[in-house]
Amino acid sequence: MKPAVTKLACRNIWKVFGPGGDRFLRGAAKAPSRDAFTRAGLIVAAEDISLDVIAGQILVIMGLSGSGKSTLVRLMSRLIEPSSGELIFEGKDLRKASEKELIEIRRHKMGMVFQSFALLPHRTVLGNVAFPLEVQGVGKAVHEEKAQEIIRLVGLAGRENCYPRELSGGQQQRVGIARSLISDPHIWFLDEPFSALDPIIRREMQDEFLRLQSEFQKTIVFITHDFEEAIRLADRVAIMKDGRIVQIGTPEELVLAPADDYVRQFTKHVVRAKVVSVRAIMTAPGPDAAYAGSVKATDHIEDIADAVEKAALPFAVQDENGRIIGAVGRRNIVDVLIGREQS
């Protein structure tokens, strides 16, 4: 495994909406209570948020409507100014960047996909996808060629000359994705990119997204309010409530050890077999047990359930180096599937 490199770090980020919000926050000696904000007619959309976005990983931010997800991603890209706190992007303080530097960073290092697509209605698919390069002043020949290439990549070849309104929702969002990838960003923000699509198209787009990610290995901040989507895509998930991050961890950690009832609500209906790995349910290996076969500790239950169920004997669990570190049998799997506490 490569060591984790932090691409973008938030340090104690606050955002207070409302007139005089920033002053109110700065004036207080220590962080005021929620009541104090409410009484002053202010809305806290982000409260003391600290998190690391790891290079090459997908960080999913999820939470109910109004929990501050969009606000957080806009703070990270400095579309809105934090009330206080630090933003470190590739080792530099993003908040100290001048207007000019910011424009450069956004042109070359950041990409964003929007919930309602935000396509320019007066431009064709080609014109939309090439737009970021056009803004940068890249020559027409170059940007059109590059746009063609990326349009093919997202599966819209042959549609270059259509206008957005002539496309279906899924196709429109493919344009949005292509457009945000064309300048080869270092970090990729997606604010509920698939929420406006119906369930079948949404799954298709998630597959497409995973395919693209396996090709590009981008650093991604992905927002959703759908936990299924989160666990399908995420390396790590941050769960937000009322502007706070309640818990951050791998999907498995959230399912197995929810920090509070709010998180438990989300994870309750998840098919655990898809999330829980063998390592989490294995028992200690017996001294001279007989095994029907072997599985990897990182495998998800779903992948091995059939084989284990059919065999009379338990399976050996191996770590990365092939050492046997545990055993897993029918009973362990049934426990997971019916949600019974491990005995």
Added chain:
Amino acid sequence: MQRAALSKPLPAAFWLALAALSLSLAFYAKPLGEALSLEWLVDYPKLWIVPIQSQISAAMHWLIDEASFGLFTLREALRFLSGLMEVPMNLAIEGLATGLLSGTGSRAVEIFPPLSWIAVTVIFAATGHYAKGWALAFVQLACFLYLALFGQWHSAMLTLASIAVTLPFGVAVGLALGIACHTWSGFDRFMRPVLDLMQTVPVFAYLVPILFMFGFGPVSAMIATIIYALPPMIHNTTLALKAVPDELREFGTMVGCTPSQMMRKILLPSALSGLMVGVNQVIMSSLNMVIIASMIGAGGLGYDVLFSLRRLDIGAGMEAGLAIVVLAIALDRLSQALATRHPPARKTTSRAFPLNYPRSFLCVAVIAATWIGGNWIEALQTFPEGWQISTRQYWGELVKAINLNFYDQLEAVKLFFLATLLLPVKGFMLGLPWAWVIGLIALGGYKLGGWRLALLGTMLFGFILLTGQWDYAMISLYLCGVSVLLAILIGAPLGILAAEVKGFSRVMRVAVDTLQTLPTFVYLIPVVMLFNSGDFSALIAVTLYAVVPVIRYTAHGLDQVSPNLIEAGKMIGCSKWQILTKIKLPLAAPHMMLGLSQTIMFALSMLVITALVGTRDLGQQVYTALSQADPGLGLIAGLSVAFIAIVTDRFAAVAAKWLTAGG
């Protein structure tokens, strides 16, 4: 203080007593004043009139004749400016109407002909096809053929030329100011009251100063038109920019747009259809202005109408008026279609050069063919006179026939209205002592909206009094009041019908839309045709014009009553009539009150125009100022109209608020 005044309305008896007192004062104030030697309270003494009028005129004279910026005088600067604007104006006129001439008068030699009638028609039909397809192309074709066939071509082209120049100027200035409002909120705050005033001051008020500064001619007309058309363009620009979705802005920021790229590449193109609505309004405003503009030197259809109205030549006026309507329909449809046009998907056909732009190619070909062919066959260049149809005679004969057969009936109607409605109200308004009226305004303002409204009303009416416009203002008020009353009596039932009866609503919408595209002056022609000039004709014209907002607001107010409430009414067992009177109308009342203020605005703007048919009100004052080139009088009379408009507007707004709060 203000709260207390608002929360305790005075009993109805108080207002009734006040009305009764006004009525008796209107009749007995004069003798009473004489008896008590308090005439000055009844009729404002001439000696007390503050000579603002002559001072303004003197100041204007000084500005034009003496004022100097050191290197050059104001007069030179203005001359330079108008010279600059004359260039495109002349170009357009030469290109569309007169051709390039050398020499003047009858000995002028044509060096270069104007665009032929065929070419212009084909260009508009092709643009119609480009914008919406064959149907619109056909409409354009029909409209322009109409202009040629009925002998209005030359004048129509003069009008078209002035619109062609006004439009880009108006749009560019409006766009720039709109963008500035959008970008700097401080500028927006400054512009808002300015725009409000621009929309209430009648055009006539600034006609005289413009005439004074730029002289009589198309350039003055163009400047007046631009000023008139500017507010809607600015308004639409800021609205359209505001309506651009936030996500698009954020997208622009995220791809690293500079502020100027943001405006040029994201905001303006996304706001395009909203901006085109503004362009459409500029065109319609320009058309609305053509007749007024011809008073300060615009030629064309407007001049024809004005000229024939002055001579009471109904036939010619009708022809030119109809031509304006036809031109308005053509341009309105075309610009609306362009506004809503979706670019079709680009086809990647590989046709040879001229054929991939078939419409442009056709236009260029027709222009060239008629230009060359015109040297031999005159008909290709100008529509032959022999083919033209003149309806002038029929109109004249129609008028004659009507007057012969229905003179008595028409006269009886007119006399009836004059005797029972117009003259008594007029006598009442003129009989009221000025001190009483101002006292009423102060009291009503205070009771309805607190001391601010009272102060505003007193000051603005005080201005009218001090400058000696009182009697004219009372006549304006009386004409306006009676017309608004009639408009409500006619319009409200029609509006209710439109809202309640399904089939009727479509008919009504078409009628209302048509009435609204007609330039204001066109209303005057048939009215004068039937009733000659005078207060009664003015009344009808104003009522016709002011009925539009009444119908619209009534229907709209009824339409937006929540269906839940109507269902609730049905469940209780209300009859249709009860639902209408007990549920819908009370709920629609505040909306209808807002319509009232619009109606008054419409009535006032039309009122000024009816001065042409011989009323004796403020409009006539402006008109006099125009013919005497007296900028002081023009400005004062114009401001007086604006002040009446502002005061009634504020009173209606407050009254609407009362209705919502109380109902």
